[in-house]
Amino acid sequence: xxxxxxxxxxxxxxxxxxxxxxxxxxxxxxxxxxxxxxxxxxxxxxxxxxxxxxxxxxxxxxxxxxxxxxxxxxxxxxxxxxxxxxxxxxxxxxxxxxxxxxxxxxxxxxxxxxxxxxxxxxxxxxxxxxxxxxxxxxxxxxxxxxxxxxxxxxxxxxxxxxxxxxxxxxxxxxxxxxxxxxxxxxxxxxxxxxxxxxxxxxxxxxxxxxxxxxxxxxxxxxxxxxxxxxxxxxxxxxxxxxxx
Numbered sequence: 001x002x003x004x005x006x007x008x009x010x011x012x013x014x015x016x017x018x019x020x021x022x023x024x025x026x027x028x029x030x031x032x033x034x035x036x037x038x039x040x041x042x043x044x045x046x047x048x049x050x051x052x053x054x055x056x057x058x059x060x061x062x063x064x065x066x067x068x069x070x071x072x073x074x075x076x077x078x079x080x081x082x083x084x085x086x087x088x089x090x091x092x093x094x095x096x097x098x099x100x101x102x103x104x105x106x107x108x109x110x111x112x113x114x115x116x117x118x119x120x121x122x123x124x125x126x127x128x129x130x131x132x133x134x135x136x137x138x139x140x141x142x143x144x145x146x147x148x149x150x151x152x153x154x155x156x157x158x159x160x161x162x163x164x165x166x167x168x169x170x171x172x173x174x175x176x177x178x179x180x181x182x183x184x185x186x187x188x189x190x191x192x193x194x195x196x197x198x199x200x201x202x203x204x205x206x207x208x209x210x211x212x213x214x215x216x217x218x219x220x221x222x223x224x225x226x227x228x229x230x231x232x233x234x235x236x237x238x239x240x241x242x243x244x
Contacts, residue, residue, distance in 0.1 A: 007112045010078045012085045013099060015092040015118025018222075019195035021052055023119045029053055031116065035085040039074070041097060045089045062086065067098045071105055078111050090222075092120045096140045096165050121194055122163045125224035128201045129161070129189035135229075136161040142174065152181045159229040168192075168219040175210035178227065182206060187228040193221035 012031050017023040032038065033055050039062040040046035050057060062070055078084060088097035092115075106113050126133050137160045142148055155162060166174050171190065178188070184207030191201040198221075202212060206227070213219060 008081075008083075009112045009114040010081070010083055011102070011106050011111060011113045012083075013093050013103070013113070013115040014085045014087050015116060015120065016046070016049055016087050016090060017195065018090040018119050018121050019193065019199075021049070023195055024049075024053075025116065025118055028116055028118055029055075032057065032085055032087075035083045037077075037082060037084045039084055039086045039102075041088045041093075046087055049087075062098060062102075064098050067101050071102055074102060075105055075109060075111075078106065079109065090119075090121070092118060095120055095122075095138075119195075121165070121191075121222065121224050124194055125189070125191035125201070125226055126161065126163055128191060129203060129226040129228075131161045131187065131189070131226060131228045133161070135159075136163060138163045141165050144170075148177075149181075152177060156181050157230050159232055161229050162227045164225040164227070166223045166225050168221065168223060171219060171223050171225070172210060172214045174225065175206055175213060179206035179210055182227065182230075186230075189226040191224045191226070192219070194224065196221070 012035060014028050014031055016028070032050065032053065035057070038046060038050070038057045038059045040059050041063045043059045043061055046059060060070070074084070086093045086099055086102065088099070091097070093099040094103065103113050122138060126136060137158060139155070139162055142164060143151055164174070175188070178186070184205060186206045187203065188206050188209055189201060189203040190209055190213065193199045202209060204212065
């Protein structure tokens with residue numbers, strides 16, 4: 001019989017609902033109740049969720065603008081045995097949200113990290129697009145300025161379904177640029193306000209989507225944009241004979 005003691009998990013990555021508060025797992029609720037501290041992207045947002053769940057926990061702010069300053073302090077506390085849960089405002093932390101740096105440093109120090117399965121925005125958007133989920137690439141947010149055109153050109157011949165995150169005030173610009181680079185007839189799908197009361201998914205060509213959203217007076221909600229991959233043209237018989 002082994003006397004080995006299991007290494008305790010010190011850092012948990014806990015997905016939180018992207019809209020509908022029912023979309024949280026029983027395990028996530030249990031872990032949030034058991035940890036000593038919750039690391040939150042926005043303590044106000046996470047505070048409302050904890051209140052909804054009937055939990056009261058010490059919270060620390062951990063976001064894109066302070067993560068480099070916070071990591072060393074957090075590692076010191078974790079090494080002393082403090083258990084922490086990392087949450088973002090919505091979805092799974094580390095996906096277009098802070099989390100990677102802390103996880104990497106924890107692993108480098110031999111601290112056990114556990115990621116719970118749960119809500120993330122791109123999965124329902126991908127499945128609702130109807131473009132197929134056998135092979136896809138998650139691109140997150142495109143560069144805002146430097147490197148944007150280069151990235152679009154690189155993706156123009158990507159054959160896998162592509163998934164992007166975008167903000168409401170940039171979606172028209174992005175759709176317009178994609179139509180210019182990928183071609184106006186490339187099929188795409190825009191999902192916004194996923195799991196919320198006014199959830200919407202619109203599937204059309206890039207050109208028609210750009211016109212649709214460009215005509216709206218106001219666009220609200222976080223957006224997931226799914227673009228069908230480039231179609232590979234099969235060589236004709238004449239091409240095949242030429243190759244031979």
